[in-house]
Amino acid sequence: MTETHTIDPVTRVEGHGKITIDVDEDGTVEDAKFHVTEFRGFEEFVEGRPVWEMPEITARICGICPVSHQLAAAKALDEIADVDLPPAAVKLRELLHVGQVAQSHALSFFYLSSPDLLLGYDADPARRNIEGVLEEEPELAERGIELRSYGQSIIGALGGKEVHPDFAIGGGVTNTLDREAGEELLERSEPLVGYVRETIDRLRDVFTEMDEETLDYATYPTGYMGLVDGEGGLEHYDGDVRLIDADGERLEQFPSGDYEAVIGERSVDWSYLKFPYYRERGFEDGQYRVGPLARLNLVDDVGTPAAREEWEAFRDAADGGVHERSTYYHWARLIEICYCIERSRELLEDDDVYDGQPNVSTRPVRRNGVGVIEAPRGTLIHEYDVDDDGIVTNANFVVATTHNNAAMNRGVRSAAEAFVDGPELPEGILNKIESVIRCYDPCLSCSTHAIGDMPLEVTLERDGEVLDEVSR
Amino acid sequence: MTADASPGDGSANAHGGGPRGREPTGPPGESAGADEPADGEPVVGEPAVGERIDEPAADVLVLGVGNDIKRDDAVGLLVADRLAETLDAPGVAVRAMTSGRIMLIEELSGYEAVYLVDSVVTTHGTPGDWYVLDPEDVEPAAESGGVATHNVGLGTLRTLGEAMGESMPAMTIFAIEVADPFEYGEELTAAMREALPSVVEAIEGRLVEELPGAELVDADVPPPSDAW
Numbered sequence: 022m023t024e025t026h027t028i029d030p031v032t033r034v035e036g037h038g039k040i041t042i043d044v045d046e047d048g049t050v051e052d053a054k055f056h057v058t059e060f061r062g063f064e065e066f067v068e069g070r071p072v073w074e075m076p077e078i079t080a081r082i083c084g085i086c087p088v089s090h091q092l093a094a095a096k097a098l099d100e101i102a103d104v105d106l107p108p109a110a111v112k113l114r115e116l117l118h119v120g121q122v123a124q125s126h127a128l129s130f131f132y133l134s135s136p137d138l139l140l141g142y143d144a145d146p147a148r149r150n151i152e153g154v155l156e157e158e159p160e161l162a163e164r165g166i167e168l169r170s171y172g173q174s175i176i177g178a179l180g181g182k183e184v185h186p187d188f189a190i191g192g193g194v195t196n197t198l199d200r201e202a203g204e205e206l207l208e209r210s211e212p213l214v215g216y217v218r219e220t221i222d223r224l225r226d227v228f229t230e231m232d233e234e235t236l237d238y239a240t241y242p243t244g245y246m247g248l249v250d251g252e253g254g255l256e257h258y259d260g261d262v263r264l265i266d267a268d269g270e271r272l273e274q275f276p277s278g279d280y281e282a283v284i285g286e287r288s289v290d291w292s293y294l295k296f297p298y299y300r301e302r303g304f305e306d307g308q309y310r311v312g313p314l315a316r317l318n319l320v321d322d323v324g325t326p327a328a329r330e331e332w333e334a335f336r337d338a339a340d341g342g343v344h345e346r347s348t349y350y351h352w353a354r355l356i357e358i359c360y361c362i363e364r365s366r367e368l369l370e371d372d373d374v375y376d377g378q379p380n381v382s383t384r385p386v387r388r389n390g391v392g393v394i395e396a397p398r399g400t401l402i403h404e405y406d407v408d409d410d411g412i413v414t415n416a417n418f419v420v421a422t423t424h425n426n427a428a429m430n431r432g433v434r435s436a437a438e439a440f441v442d443g444p445e446l447p448e449g450i451l452n453k454i455e456s457v458i459r460c461y462d463p464c465l466s467c468s469t470h471a472i473g474d475m476p477l478e479v480t481l482e483r484d485g486e487v488l489d490e491v492s493r
Numbered sequence: 494m495t496a497d498a499s500p501g502d503g504s505a506n507a508h509g510g511g512p513r514g515r516e517p518t519g520p521p522g523e524s525a526g527a528d529e530p531a532d533g534e535p536v537v538g539e540p541a542v543g544e545r546i547d548e549p550a551a552d553v554l555v556l557g558v559g560n561d562i563k564r565d566d567a568v569g570l571l572v573a574d575r576l577a578e579t580l581d582a583p584g585v586a587v588r589a590m591t592s593g594r595i596m597l598i599e600e601l602s603g604y605e606a607v608y609l610v611d612s613v614v615t616t617h618g619t620p621g622d623w624y625v626l627d628p629e630d631v632e633p634a635a636e637s638g639g640v641a642t643h644n645v646g647l648g649t650l651r652t653l654g655e656a657m658g659e660s661m662p663a664m665t666i667f668a669i670e671v672a673d674p675f676e677y678g679e680e681l682t683a684a685m686r687e688a689l690p691s692v693v694e695a696i697e698g699r700l701v702e703e704l705p706g707a708e709l710v711d712a713d714v715p716p717p718s719d720a721w
Contacts, residue, residue, distance in 0.1 A: 065677075132595065150649065151652075159656075164654065166656055
């Protein structure tokens with residue numbers, strides 16, 4: 022028997038975001054909120070499981086950035102096992118990580134954000150996508166594709182499969198890198214720094230030509246948080262956590278295991294995402310941002326030559342302060358791609374990644390472990406409590422999207438206040454509001470699909486009455 | 494978005510594939526690799542079923558997609574695991590992949606044709622309904638801006654793959670209506686557990702019809718219904 026079904030809509034298997042905008046009688050925005058209706062329950066899911074499973078199983082939180090979770094979990098296991106890693110293991114993990122950051126940033130900038138920036142926020146939505154960029158600026162688009170592909174190839178060369186590599190484990194990594202694969206990557210990486218720098222030049226031209234209102238519609242003061250290395254330089258894999266205020270003054274620098282003493286989390290009834298804040302300043306005044314903009318705002322140096330030059334130009338443009346524009350996340354993201362390419366080349370030229378000792382034996386020694394890394398989107402924290410048998414009794418994850426939750430809400434409100442006027446939501450305005458969220462490139466879900474859409478519902482309300490509603 | 498689709502014929506006759514469970518990565522109290530000599534030698538195990546480690550040797554790929562720790566979201570993986578046991582077709586590879594969207598480019602590249610098996614939630618569907626769709630049926634609406642990098646349709650995927658110099662295949666989608674692909678868990682919902690055997694059988698039948706020289710083997714494998 023065959024019958025015809027009408028599927029309306031083919032939807033979701035992705036996460037789900039929702040924005041509500043409240044306006045008064047005059048159409049003036051009173052409030053705006055970005056609700057995340059997914060991402061829940063993972064901490065409970067892992068309780069009762071052996072902690073040595075965590076690098077592999079937490080990687081499955083996300084089909085897009087599994088490496089970050091795997092590394093954070095592996096670092097927590099190192100603490101639980103109380104082991105020092107061989108130098109090769111650290112370098113191999115860092116190589117995996119810079120590959121991940123490069124590919125993720127390239128995905129975010131070239132595939133998702135460049136259509137807004139290069140084609141215009143008000144461009145025909147049917148063309149305002151990577152295909153449109155391929156038509157308008159094919160060289161730039163193809164370079165973006167190659168940059169992402171290079172990062173993926175690093176992950177593939179180390180992990181054996183490119184999406185969910187079973188590579189980082191407690192005590193190190195599973196294997197060293199094949200030298201032939203490393204040499205291929207080195208050769209392939211040669212033009213990439215040039216690609217990124219030319220794209221940065223292109224982006225700066227875009228910013229120069231951009232009207233002030235668009236450039237500044239999501240600009241606001243916050244603190245900034247991220248890892249730094251021993252000299253205060255840019256660091257994605259390890260180091261202390263630094264927190265600065267809205268003027269760039271250092272508030273805290275602490276070992277990652279102390280995060281709970283510094284960072285509080287508040288729950289609200291309208292979002293599954295918690296709202297972290299700097300405890301000492303309280304919820305209202307203690308909001309901060311993480312991710313590429315935060316990292317480049319708070320470091321004292323960037324450790325590779327081309328990226329250092331780009332960062333110095335970025336820093337100088339802030340006139341001695343910090344950059345508050347959310348739109349500058351894109352600029353910072355490109356500088357970090359440059360750093361990751363250069364850093365990958367340094368690591369690929371190091372014999373340790375081919376011939377070193379990849380791991381040490383581990384057994385549960387301590388009852389608690391914290392692993393912190395800088396995921397592409399910002400600081401990622403994994404903490405596990407275990408019993409004598411290494412079974413997880415409690416877990417806490419603070420993901421980058423959570424850290425940025427308050428900032429995303431503030432940005433949505435800022436954009437709504439700037440552009441919403443009246444009882445309707447024109448498409449171009451809608452896209453500007455969405456683009457604020459895209460600056461932070463949030464992970465909203467963890468389903469992994471080939472089909473379907475990721476609905477975003479935007480509702481304009483007055484005293485609870487829905488004036489306009491858009492779902493797309 | 495609206496799409497017309499024909500559901501498969503779901504005559505029930507339970508067959509089961511093994512759960513896509515993970516092998517323990519190490520004995521209790523030790524991490525994976527902990528017993529291996531720490532001398533720089535790789536400690537990678539054998540590739541798991543479904544992992545792609547090199548260029549395709551087959552012309553046709555049957556690819557199950559999903560997240561095996563999000564309840565019904567695992568159905569694409571379970572169907573692929575089952576088909577790996579039962580489907581004997583020349584030039585056809587069966588794989589499972591726990592990622593999607595843009596990450597599929599490299600996975601799909603080089604095949605002439607790909608059958609994607611995925612879960613779906615529709616407005617009026619019942620768990621166990623399944624639909625045969627073309628990529629354009631499930632392409633996100635043109636005006637959909639999206640807020641996360643996941644939001645790439647299969648049409649865009651093809652364009653991007655070709656821009657990357659990849660050979661992108663013709664695609665057919667077997668979308669299986671599920672009840673709960675949202676919560677974390679390794680067990681299917683009761684509704685999906687009940688419906689899945691007939692869906693598997695129907696998809697097996699469809700593939701045998703479509704793939705030249707294909708036949709089913711090991712059809713007497715008992716259904717591990719407890720695991721489903």
